Amino acid sequence: MMARNTDMRWRLPLVCLLWELAMIILFGVFVRFNAESDIAGWEKAKQEKNITSDAENDFYFRYPSFQDVHVMIFVGFGFLMTFLQRYGFGAVAFNFLLAAFGIQWALLVQGWFHTFENGKILIGVESMIGADFCVGSVCIAFGAVLGKISPVQLLIMTLFQVTLFSVNEYILLDLLHVKDAGGSMTIHTFGAYFGLVVTAILYRPNLEQTKDKQGSVYHSDLFSMIGTLFLWMYWPSFNSAISDHGDAQHRAAINTYCSLAACVLTTVAFSSLLQKKGKLNMVHIQNATLAGGVAVGTAAEMMLTAYGSLIVGFICGIVSTIGFVYFTVRAPLFRKY
Known part of the structure; x- marks a missing residue:
């Protein structure tokens, strides 16, 4: 038992540090600012498109929506998952962890599919929104495995889901040209089924022994309602964030x-x-x-x-x-x- 606890103590720090170092290297090799976030690129774009004001930069159209979506991912989904009576801290903290890792990996994987030019991934504010959308799908799947998997398993699930999400999104939006402004198909449906599949694969009969801890109590439902209200208020931004101006x-x-x-x-x-x-x-x-x-x-x-x-x-x-x-x-x- 002591050996197992020691393994758990070192496993999560090791995975987090190694994967973050990998993100730093991959970002350094592949990621660059797009035309609207790069100094030279924006000046060139203003000349080519006869833009007279910096207010026409896509940042000013998209950033308010991005902030709303960002709150939904980290606060809305985080507190929505606090409904379990014994898993409030874990729900918020692990949601924070998976989202922070997921947005980095999503910027890379989605960039390879959508904004890869001359060997580089070009990112801007719309890339940030896309990464948050991708992580939203992971947050939905997280609800299905809440309290059943370790942080390391959760990070591994995030790694695979972000990758498969990006492939699924590319097929639907780029190849089949499906209209899905708010991501009902690419985000919510995919996240729900992915979470159920992971739960089915990881199911163990002894989980029935902790069934009494899977319920909610007054204060856990109250905290969960905080997440619901944040999601409810910001959902118009979520569905309109990447729509045409x-x-x-x-x-x-x-x-x-x-x-x-x-x-x-x-x-x-x-x-x-x-x-x-x-x-x-x-x-x-x-x-x-x-x-x-x-x-x-x-x-x-x-x-x-x-x-x-x-x-x-x-x-x-x-x-x-x-x-x-x-x-x-x-x-x-x-x-x-």
């Missing part, structure tokens, strides 16, 4: 805004309806209220109209709440994991 970005934010609002009322209604004595279930409120933002993500740029977005949120609230009731209470496959 102008009407598409404007429309994506409005559609998401309306869908999320409708989803909350529907979720509360059906949560009360499906519970004994009409008491709200915090699992539904923490998760199903966000389904409107997820579902409308793919079509966020489209002409859904405001009432169309409300309908999407209404349907998502119903389906998500009923789904949570079914999978957490009735479905033996998911109860097993």
Whole structure:
């Protein structure tokens, strides 16, 4: 037992330091600023495109959305995962760890697929948003393995998921030209299924012995609601962050805004309806209220109209709440994991 503890003590520091050194070397070899973040490149771009003001730099259009997405990844998902009564510190800290490593690896892998020119990866503010999107998928998968794997295993999972995410994203967006502004397919669906697959692979019968620790208590649900509120508020930025400037970005934010609002009322209604004595279930409120933002993500740029977005949120609230009731209470496959 002592030897095992000693191994654990050195394993995580060794992996973190070696992988960070690898990131430094790879960034030094491959990564460079793109035209809008490089001194000479921006001056050249202004001359070629007859740009008269620095305010036309893509940074000023994208950075506010990037900050919102960044808060979602590190605060929103981090606190959303604190629902387990015995895993609050681990949820926030390990989410922090995987996200910090994931954004570095994502900048490299996504760069090789999307912005690789003359042997170099060109990065800018949109690359940062893309990296956060990629890590968002890992954060979703993290929810499926929460409390079941070690930090080292989590880093290994992040390494593989970021790589596979980038391949999947390249196939869908670049080869098949799928429209997925908010990443409903590339981020949320991929992350959910990846997490379930990892959970199934790592499942051990003795995990049943800790089943009593998998529930929530009052304060853990309260902290989890902090994450829900951050995600809920910033989801319009998430779905519109990489949309085209102008009407598409404007429309994506409005559609998401309306869908999320409708989803909350529907979720509360059906949560009360499906519970004994009409008491709200915090699992539904923490998760199903966000389904409107997820579902409308793919079509966020489209002409859904405001009432169309409300309908999407209404349907998502119903389906998500009923789904949570079914999978957490009735479905033996998911109860097993």
